[in-house]
Amino acid sequence: MTDSTPETPAADNQRFARLWEEPAPPSTRGRPARVNRGQVVDAAVGVADEHGIDAVSMRSVARALGVGAMTLYSHVPSRDHLVDAMVDRAYADFALPDRDLAWRPALEAYAHGYFSLLRAHPWLTSINSWRMPLAPNVFDADEAGFRILVDTGLTAGQVVETIAIVNQTVSGFARSAAAEDADQRSQGTDYETYWAAQTDFWQNTFQPSLYPTMTRLWTVGAFDNGATPFELRIGALLDTIELLIEKSSGDPIPSFDDCMAVPWPDTDCPPPVDGQA
Template identity: 50%
Template sequence: MTIDKQDGPYEVVRSPEVTRRLTLLWDPPEPKTRGRRATLTREDVVAAAVALADEGGLDALSMRRVASALNVGAMSLYTYVPGRTELIDLMIDRVYAEMDLPRAGTQWRPALAQYAREHWTLYQRHPWILQTNMWRAPLAPHVLDAQEAGLRTLIDAGPTERQVVEILGVVDNFVQGQARTVIAEDREKESTGLDSDAYWTSMSSFWVDFFDVERFPTMTRIWNAGAFDEPQGTFESSLERLLDSIELTVERARAGS
């Protein structure tokens, strides 16, 4: 099966590097051990790399450190993975396989909520994923399974195909932004010993010594109304508000069709 674009055929570019990278994800060759019995599997290498990244982020990931964790020489890893870029591709595909994705036929709102929650949980479990460029996620089997599941939640709900892509992009950006905020806050708390409340208490002199009510009248008005006293919305409450907005778009699309 081929995918046709509305504006006609387009150039297909193949390079040895890209072909090698994609082949490793979709049709990986057996490691060549030159007659020796393999002491590792590619899955062993990927699992060790994921464990290192879970503990110290991608900055802690190198072929040498993975080899050390496996008690083998660094050069032996290249039997299984050509390099760090390909290794990260395999790591992302491996952890994406952990998600419980919404099944076909599920109503769009609970399905989309499940899609969002599974990504949220994934980022909490493996925060190093967000150190990568999510707009250039590897074209890997389980990554595309997740995207397929997300698109499937809305494709027959009423919105046009373009709207489906836009909505899913909004959901992805929302979840990634929320996850980055929580992860950054956890790291700040760990490094400084101050949680969010303690930090803002430590900065409280600013409002008396430097804040200018004439320069920031809107902020002052909201402050006086006590709106800033409300606790920051949780992921779940924010997700529900987002789904409410998407529901309006879905209903509008159905009415228009």
């Protein structure tokens, strides 16, 4: 078996099941295992944090653990399964907002928690957000985000769309921060030094008449306190969401008890994950 072994449809049916299982107790028979599943996943996350997701392979993780690559296959059957477990492990670091917060401070805390998560694990921005693993810590984050807005008067569709917009905004900031980190390492100059060195351009090359809108904004200091790649400023986005909530006249979203009172084949509510109801 190699890292590039394709998943079969039959294997995909159970792809995420193991992410929900409790860790198996160590076997008392035979030689003790040199590593356990948790150590394998933690080592893979460490490789990705330092070198990026493309550096993660069964061989690179095995080297980090000081074992043979075949040892890993007893814990994760393929690289795809390993990456699923890595995402779930990383999402355990997502600092979720307090349930008792009002929607705006809660959503701001959620956004900052997500930004901190992506800064700690920049490789997460390379994961396809449309195919996130069906994993408990990922679900916990999704649940926390939706819970913030579900009873604000927004429609069900608006709740989902708004959280998606917040997530995409935050991931954009995080990607910029990661790119800035890379440029600082390769070019040897920080953000402030880079822009300070561009003074000659603004004085001798830039023509205000060609960019009147930018000039108007610059004249009143609009760019003086602009967010750097290392800051998350979403006040304007939260203001927009607040206006949306104020104008909303959507039908109330059914309560959990109402959803559960209807047999699953006849309801529009999604089925619960085992053990998460």
